[in-house]
Amino acid sequence: MTVHMIHQHISLRGLLHPRVCAHLWRTGIEMARPSSDMAAFRETFSKAKNIVVLTGAGVSAESGVPTFRGAGGFWRTWQAQELATPKAFSRNPSRVWEFYHYRREVMLTKAPNPAHLAIAECEERLRKQGREVTVITQNIDELHRRAGSKKVLEIHGSLFRTRCVTCGHEAPNHQSPICSALEGKGAPDPETQEARIPVELLPRCEHKDCKGLLRPAVVWFGETLDSEILAQVEKLMESCDLCLVVGTSSVVYPAAMFAPQAAAAGVPVAEFNMEDTPATMRFRFHFNGPCGTTLPPALARHETEEQ
Numbered sequence: 001m002t003v004h005m006i007h008q009h010i011s012l013r014g015l016l017h018p019r020v021c022a023h024l025w026r027t028g029i030e031m032a033r034p035s036s037d038m039a040a041f042r043e044t045f046s047k048a049k050n051i052v053v054l055t056g057a058g059v060s061a062e063s064g065v066p067t068f069r070g071a072g073g074f075w076r077t078w079q080a081q082e083l084a085t086p087k088a089f090s091r092n093p094s095r096v097w098e099f100y101h102y103r104r105e106v107m108l109t110k111a112p113n114p115a116h117l118a119i120a121e122c123e124e125r126l127r128k129q130g131r132e133v134t135v136i137t138q139n140i141d142e143l144h145r146r147a148g149s150k151k152v153l154e155i156h157g158s159l160f161r162t163r164c165v166t167c168g169h170e171a172p173n174h175q176s177p178i179c180s181a182l183e184g185k186g187a188p189d190p191e192t193q194e195a196r197i198p199v200e201l202l203p204r205c206e207h208k209d210c211k212g213l214l215r216p217a218v219v220w221f222g223e224t225l226d227s228e229i230l231a232q233v234e235k236l237m238e239s240c241d242l243c244l245v246v247g248t249s250s251v252v253y254p255a256a257m258f259a260p261q262a263a264a265a266g267v268p269v270a271e272f273n274m275e276d277t278p279a280t281m282r283f284r285f286h287f288n289g290p291c292g293t294t295l296p297p298a299l300a301r302h303e304t305e306e307q
């Protein structure tokens, strides 16, 4: 609990998340509702030199990217939690590749939205002023890169990277289809016949004649995050002087702890989300609504910025 969080008087507009209420009840600490004063945020933003933007599924959802989680989030009869696991892949690599092939192909029909574009434009503009903007994202769809963001850490990997299960070689891969056997496969309807592609016809490693089976280079359920990327994230979180949390519920660990840790260290944190999250009360600012609407004015050129 830092002074930053208590300096405002309590205003309990809207509903508090039950877990936040429980936390408040347990600690007995008075917590201030974060500010939604855009002018105050813009003042802080105008002085920040190292900005970290943590993004999650909400940003992708506004581009129409399906997550295959939650109500109605099915591919055939499965949700992502059932297919995005090492076990599912070793049992049925054809099925898991059909799922990922479908997700890759879907991305050809999606585009970055105003939130992605505002972050990319801000990075480019501030770079010329000697200021840094880095995106740390849980999303695997590469929409930040497609929007033009250069400094992007994809902590859950990418749909458009592969890793060899034999030699470990990782490489970008934007082919469509990724292999001829998957062409036209991967339809999401529950009545779709499974392709049952022989394993030798699935994507194979082309590194030094290895020919091992490739898998999507994404972090699956039950797997740990890349320690090198985690070390970079920690370094960034320690050096940033402003942190934005965009379109993520802040409940997915370990990403969930980055922003609350920064807030606890006194870094101003601004949350842009459709709703309150369990971490909202720890943050300095909260802006409610679609981030494609709230983010562009928040990150636009400030009057104090040099041209």
Ligand SMILES: [Zn+2]
Binding pocket: 164, 165, 166, 167, 168, 169, 205, 206, 207, 210, 211, 212
């Ligand atoms: Zn290999």
